[in-house]
Amino acid sequence: MTIKLRIPIYLFSLGLISGAFQLASRSFQDVSNLAINFAFFIVIGFIFYTVEKVKLSEKETHVSLGILLIILGVAADYFMR
Secondary structure (H helix, E strand, C coil): EEEEHHHHHHHHHHHHHHHHHHHHHHHHHCCCHHHHHHHHHHHHHHHHHHHHHHCCHHHHEEHHHHHHHHHHHHHHHCCCC
């Protein structure tokens, strides 16, 4: 059984970038929260654009790999707090 990589890659990248920005927000506490939120959306937009342009989201993969990507994204977000 296969699925397209679109949703698993998006959820993985959201978890990974969210965790990274949580770590960065601790390091740059003097920077405005608005600037960090703006940078977060710029990075997410760039990742989504790149994934669509390269057509990585159209690739098919096994369901278990998709679920593993989602779990890794959630774990990255959780453990980078």
